[in-house]
Amino acid sequence: MGKKEKSSKGKLRxxxxxxxxxxxxxxxxxxxxxxxxxxxxxxxxxKKRELVRVDGKKVTKKRLQKVA
Known part of the structure; x- marks a missing residue:
């Protein structure tokens, strides 16, 4: 069901x-x-119960996976 992503440190996140x-x-x-x-x-x-980027760009799951 839920996918967990590996960070660069090797622990699941x-x-x-x-x-x-x-x-x-x-x-x-x-x-x-x-x-x-x-x-x-x-x-x-x-902000207002929604995940937003600090720089103002659009939040996408693809970018979120790269950062996390």
Missing amino acids: KLPKTKCCVSKKRCDRCPIRMLKEGTLPEGYTV
Whole structure:
């Protein structure tokens, strides 16, 4: 089901969702939770429950996999 990506350090890492599902119990891939824990990839942040790039470019899953 869920794919885990390898980072350059060799440990498995989950990719964040592009939009928060607004559940009471935050899921493992929730961008809000990942931002709070500091596990969100560099160059990304969360605004209005959606994952956005700091530089303003469009968020795509392909770019997200490269960063993570």
